[in-house]
Amino acid sequence: MTKQTYTENEITLYLLGSLPEDKAVQFDELSFVDDDFADALKTAEKDLVDAYVHGELKGKNLEQFKSYYMVSPLRHEKVQFAQAFQTYAENNAVIVTSGEKVPVKDDEKSRLAGWFSAFNIFAIPRLSLQWGFAVATIALLLLGGWLFYQNYRLRQQVDSTEAKRIELQQHEKQLEKEIAEHQTAGTEKQKELERVREEIAKLEEEKQELERQQKIEQERIAKQEREQQQKQSSGEIITVSFVLLPPLRDAGGQPVTISVPEKTNQIAMRLELESDDYKNYRVALKNPNTDQTLWRSGKIKSKGKSLNVKFKSDLLKSQIYTLEVLGISGSGTNEIISGYSFRVVKQ
């Protein structure tokens, strides 16, 4: 008979009486003529019985086992033996370490038996399993340590970031404050600028007012002169009067031009003072080209912050002259206060 192939499942079905008849007959013959099959059959039967004892059989196989396999007294005895042997094996497990056989202790026997039989994996040390557990433990410890370090580092980063955030917030507030201050300062400067501009405008108005007054005064003096001239033409003295403002209030620093009519005998000048600091004054008429003093007054007192002087018109030609005002101090010394320049235009 040619060698046939068979599977473990077929052998199991054969043992449980579930194999088709023709296949079962083939297996019957193989159990005699094929030593390998015979051994496989014995092993499979023992494994089947052990599976039943351990409660590993399920479904149809379990039903067949109970209804078919267990019918035979001989096979039933096999099951009983398997049950007893399982108990015996668990109670008498031998731990082999380094070639030395050590029987399992009583407390470990109870651990191995019954419900804890599942933990028999620890009963017999296997190098690969031990190394595996050791490696796994080390790996877990390393992983735990790495995770702890990562957690610590991240926490540090969080704290640092938080500190930076707080610092930036504070800087932001400071900048906002400075901006606000600058804005305030800018506003104030703006106000001050406006104030200065107002003051300049005010001074400009005053100057224009004074020039207007000066012009009015000059027209009045001119009128008086005309009246004097009319009197002089009839034998009277004709005096021409002028008003001279302090040098700082002159327009643009240019000398005032005075027109002296032909028949003028006397020039009357009213000199406006910047300040009235002296009790007595002296006025001198000078030619700025030669620095020659043409005329000098006696001690005169100020009237309403102004000095009145008179001198002959013969002293003047058509040129620029200066009336130098001197303050007389208590000790009798003369101190130059200011100089009033004017241009004479003889008519």
Next chain:
Amino acid sequence: MQKAEQKKDWALSSGAFNRLLEWLDEGTNSGGEKYLDIRGRLVAYFDRKNCLSPDELADETLNRVARRIEEVGSIESETPAKYCYIVARFVFMESLRANEKGDVPMDDVLRQTEGNQFVVSDEKEEKANREKLLNCLETCTEKLEPEHRELIIGYYLGEQRTKIENRRTLAAKFGVSVNALSIRACRIRDKLEACVGKCTNEG
């Protein structure tokens, strides 16, 4: 009729038995191992067929084979194992016909019925049987060689994956393949079963 009666009265003599052993050994001297092996296969065969008395039917088969050897001197048409199987089939068919004819006692017939499990009489007896079985098992295990004892206990220790791992470790320890280990364990277990069976029967 006479021939049938002669066959029925034929008994296995020691000479016939020796010749049977020689024929089974096929030229080698197995010391009776071949006989025990083939007898075991016959018992298992008849047991799988749910025959009432597998042992008796196995012995009947071997008797017929021995008788045939006596008659013809040698059987060379088939191998011993094959020839024993052929004879076993005849014996099985005859036992079936005998059952159908009603030659079998009713109690035994009931035991053959499918669906009936082998029921123990009571729990107390069951417990006693278990105790006896364990004691015999311990006695028989002690008789094993230490290496065989270690092998058989280690082979059947644990469940599922644990058992597979144990077997791999054992195979490596003994320097054999897992398959070879299973065969060794199977044979040691058979020895134990036979010893325990004898012990429980004696007890």
